[in-house]
Amino acid sequence: MPNHNHYRKNYWLIITFAVLASLLFIIALGFAKKYARKLVENEFVGKKIDVLDKNIESYNDLFFNKIPEVSFYQGYLDSNSAFIYADSVLKKYAFVKRILFFDAYVSHTPTGLGITPRAVYQFRRDCPKSQVIYRANSGEKFDIRIADDFNSMAARLASFIDIADTSRSVNNDEINKFFYAVIPEKITYMNIPRKEDIKAYKQFVESEIDNNSIYEQDILSYYIDPQDLKLVNNHPELYEKIEIKPLFYATLDTDPDLLTTESPLPGALASYKIYFSANRNFLIKEVNRRFMPLALMISLGYLVLFVIGYLIYRNISFNNKMFKLQYDFVNNLTHEFKTPVSVIKIAGNNIQSAKELKEDARKLYGKILDEEADKLNNLLNTLLSFTQIENKSIKLKYEKVNLKDFCEKIVNRYQLKYPGFDLQYELKDVSTLHTDQVLLGSVFQNLIDNAYKYSEEGSKSLKITIFKQKKQIMFKFVDKGIGIPRSELINIFKKFYRVKSQYNQQGSVGLGLAFCKELLNFMDGDIQVKSTLGKGSTFLVTLPYVH
Structure with a gap:
């Protein structure tokens, strides 16, 4: 019998390999799905900054580009030029609801530096022309809230003149500190005076001699409504809904599958926040999209592992089959040789032991020896011919x-x-x-x-x-x-x-x-x-x- 323990197929080993490989495949898919879900949840929180930056682009454009244009007029804005400027702002920035324009002048007073409003104009989107809400020497009362804005900017100008260095230009820190006043829902800006104007202002403060010179200074207040920001969802795969909400807004939705996050708005928008929300079912599509490449890579790895396992199995099967074939071949070939050899030996012994052979016995033994020799010869010729044909030697x-x-x-x-x-x-x-x-x-x-x-x-x-x-x-x-x-x-x-x-x-x-x-x-x-x-x-x- 062949040694089956040496070449037999180890089915338990194959089954164990298949089970372990399948378990690893399933576990890897589970971890990949969990990773994709965690990645999406993290991006749900992290990508809100991208959305925030996208949605405050117009506000930043107003703050850093459009408002500083006021300084180009060097204080010489009048009601008509202010109207043209304000109209361009109101048309471009929907969240700016109205603009107040303070047409002011700076002069020398007994107490030093004096800043006085000539007139205050209001510009609105729903009004085709400017509205005068205060004019000096008209007997009208200055609204206290408007007066506070003006006085605040006048105090800032005075503070700036007190520390100003006329040997250099005004730097950004000084601009933000003294010429901008930013509070929730309002930005107030005063044009930056020229270097010569700053020198004159310092003389007003330091000199006791009367100086009748007058210098123009413009102050504008921009009233902001953050809820009129045009929202753009540049990550629709993550956020089902984005909204502008009050800073202290708290959702009453108790759905455990609702994911929410928020981001406060900067500057004059600070009384509001952007509120992001999405249901977990909404995010499944994005989770699956992130999961599919990972699943494909894992599947390819598993396929390679499976192919390797199959090749090993096929090699074992082939070796086992070859061993069995070779064993059967040797066993059968031995039998094929053994039978005619035994017959030949028996016939030879009978001939050798016989004292005399009759003609019939002689012919019978001769026929037997001839037939068995032919069998051996045919078998050997077949083996030899087979080898020669395989080796292309004939x-x-x-x-x-x-x-x-x-x-x-x-x-x-x-x-x-x-x-x-x-x-x-x-x-x-x-x-x-x-x-x-x-x-x-x-x-x-x-x-x-x-x-x-x-x-x-x-x-x-x-x-x-x-x-x-x-x-x-x-x-x-x-x-x-x-x-x-x-x-x-x-x-x-x-x-x-x-x-x-x-x-x-x-x-x-x-x-x-x-x-x-x-x-x-x-x-x-x-x-x-x-x-x-x-x-x-x-x-x-x-x-x-x-x-």
Whole structure:
């Protein structure tokens, strides 16, 4: 018996490998899904800065670009030019609801620096012209809230003049500190005086001599409504809804699947915040989008692992099959050699021990020795020829073969060898063939031997039909034997393979059909088989037709 423990398929190892690989695959997919979900949740919080920056672009443009344009007028804005400027602001920035313009002048007073409003104008989007809400010497009262804005900016100008260095330009820190006043929902700006104006202002503060010079100074207040910011959701994959809400707004929604985050607005927008929300179900699509590439990479890795496992399994299976085939081959070959050798030895011993041999005994022993020697010779020739054909170490010896004579010789030989064997042949429109007669004879011999061996007593028959088909010659071998199971048809031409049956228990090496296949491939031909279990088999041999 072969050592099955050495080459047997370790099914438990294969199953364990498959189970572990599948578990790792499932776990990896689970971690990837969890990672994708966590990544989306983190971005839900982190990407709000991008959305915030996108939505305050217009506010930043107003604050850093449009408002400083006031300084270009150097304090000489009047009601008409202020209206034109304010109109451009109101049209471009929807969140600016109205603008107050303080037309002021700076002069010397007994107390030093004096800042006085000549008039205050109001500009609104719904008003086609400027509105005068205060004019000096008109007897009108200065609204206290408006007066507070003006006084605040006047105090800032005075503070600036107190510390101003006339040897250099005004820096950004000084601009933000003294010329901007930013509170929730309002920005107040005063134009930056020229260097010469600053020197004059310092003289107003430091000199006790009257100076009748007057300098223009413009102050504008911009009233902001953050709720009129045009919101843009530049991350629609993360945020289902974005809204402007009061700073101390708290949602009453208690849905546990609702994710929310918020970001306060800067500067004059600071009384409000941007509120972001999305349901977890809404984010599933984005989670899946992030998960799919990871799942694909994991699947590819698993596929590689599976292919490696399959190759290992196939190698083990192949080694096991080869070991079994080799074992069967050696076992059967030993039996094939042992039987004729034993018969030869018995016959030789009988001849040696006999004092005299009668003529009949002599002929019988001679026939036995001749037949068994032929068996050994045929077996050795088959093995040698098989090896030579596989190694391409023989050459075809083409000759013109008379097919009728060729078939007659074979039929006559087998009728003598197997008297009960019904062997017939038929030629259809073909008489000669240019081929290697010896190799063709080997094909015939193997197929005829199989037809006889694998047939029941009383139905041992074989009909050989030879005919042309286009540029090929066909040899059709039809027997009435036991047939071949459909599952075995794919294997019968493999070397050392034997169909397991009661007819194959004694003395089949598994080389006959494999030898035919190799011979025909070597001769540029082919062999095919059709078989019905219990009814017989048909072998169709094809060779190039050269006459």
